[in-house]
Amino acid sequence: MTENPVLNDTPDRHSGQTVQRAEKILDHLYDALDGAADALEASNELDASVKKRIDEMRSMQVLLLKEGDKLNDLSRKLNGAAGGQALDLDGARAEIECRLACLRGAAGGSGVS
DSSP states (O other): OOOOTTTOOOOOTTHHHHHHHHHHHHHHHHHHHHHHHHHHHHSSOOOHHHHHHHHHHHHHHHHHHHHHHHHHHHHHHHTTOTTSOSOOHHHHHHHHHHHHHHHHHHTTTOSOO
């Protein structure tokens, strides 16, 4: 069985760098999906297949946010803040972004910014 090197919770000297790289990749993917979905939504040709692709992109954004939460948990664990002592502003931001993405998906992408 192979292990996922990004989400492997065995601390080593490279774990912090790995988490930072993974966060950067997740942020880049989220932004790319957001830009692509926004561009499609702005086009005048919103047939059923385009709307389906937009919904898929928004669903993928929610998945990315959830993976980001897992990464934040791992990062806290690696940094010794797993006891819940630290104020998690990044986690709160991620939760808000996740909920907004869900609202955008439910509203068809309009009305929530």
